[in-house]
């Protein structure tokens with residue numbers, strides 16, 4: 343069991359947004375936050391200067407995210423997300439600027455650095471990028487608004503059906519995809535933020551790996567998922583001045599954040615008292631379920647605005663931080679030994695049959711093996727990996743299969759019932775590693791999920807023990 347890591351970050355004062363939200367002259371108020379290493383208190387100005395070193399994205403990343411990346415490459419699931427009121431710096435924290443890149447670009451580079459430095463394993467990395475906008479899930483890597491559905495299966499756990507996943511080999515490819523996703527993402531102007539996120543975004547990297555030259559021994563494949571999440575910010579309509587479309591968006595944003603708060607509250611309660619955890623109350627909590635009390639290492643960066651006028655929102659954010667740091671997760675390396683062994687055995691069987699057989703029984707053998715592969719969801723899940731790993735061997739094997747299929751098609755179609763045989767689309771899917779056929783999520787062993795939470799008291803919200811708090815410059 344491992345507690346969720348929480349950092350609190352105060353952005354620098356933002357006079358423009360503050361003035362828009364409160365046109366009175368005393369924009370910053372008479373009081374200021376005093377920020378020590380693990381403590382935040384509101385003081386009158388007369389109490390003296392506000393301490394706190396400038397918090398760069400580099401520092402935030404190094405404190406609560408960098409370690410997650412090593413863990414993901416080792417096979418653990420991990421999630422990092424930014425939470426806080428509107429204009430408090432969530433997007434700045436996740437995306438950053440050219441001068442100070444945020445968590446996402448830093449994580450992407452570190453993933454590929456770690457992959458490059460791991461000499462004894464081979465890797466396959468896929469990425470996806472989605473947003474939850476007005477409770478609809480959109481794929482940011484495609485142009486249309488697809489309104490994707492959340493599904494659940496024993497093999498995959500909770501996943502988003504139809505989400506595009508791209509195989510990537512280096513950071514630059516990922517940055518191109520991120521750029522595409524950013525262009526499709528919903529932003530809008532409010533009084534408090536000229537470029538306010540109107541949706542929650544989830545950038546995901548799926549990392550598969552296997553020990554080099556060990557496939558014959560049936561070594562396990564590791565599949566882990568890294569989620570980097572930029573939440574939309576809670577907002578008060580009288581401050582943001584929203585109406586019409588923006589008001590409707592704000593309603594959805596606030597509601598889903600409330601649901602997230604409810605899940606965190608429940609998880610932070612005593613195990614015996616907390617009862618049902620309402621993950622299903624919003625798409626956000628459903629998708630983040632493994633990160634909240636489940637099989638993942640999780641870090642949360644709570645962002646806050648320093649102006650006194652935002653005291654209530656900051657208080658709410660600190661309260662959320664206090665609760666979140668009491669939640670325990672149960673992260674384990676995700677390995678898939680049995681499935682790999684089974685697939686390997688099938689392929690070996692096929693290869694031997696194809697080598698030794700010149701009889702008409704060959705067709706039946708091919709049918710059976712194809713049917714077995716079709717039935718095995720996991721063989722689809724590891725398909726891109728296998729294609730990469732065994733390269734030309736498997737491609738030639740497939741080519742052989744397709745040739746056999748064509749022959750059979752020409753000879754006798756009547757023997758191929760729908761559930762027994764693959765159609766031409768499925769044939770194509772086996773022929774090329776088209777991302778359309780790559781499953782969306784990872785394979786979760788649900789028995790490994792645990793909602794157990796260690797019980798510890800919620801501290802005073804002004805005293806966030808062991809929480810790293812970053813002050814302003």
Ligand SMILES: Nc1ncnc2c1ncn2[C@@H]1O[C@H](COP(=O)(O)OP(=O)(O)OP(=O)(O)O)[C@@H](O)[C@H]1O
Nearest residue numbers: 353427428429430431432433434535538539574575
């Ligand atoms: N630590 C920081 N250093 C410098 N500028 C910052 C920092 N944090 C935020 N800003 C600036 O403050 C403004 C608001 O930040 P940002 O858009 O990241 O807020 P947000 O929390 O994502 O808001 P929303 O919920 O409305 O999307 C931006 O102009 C951003 O560049």
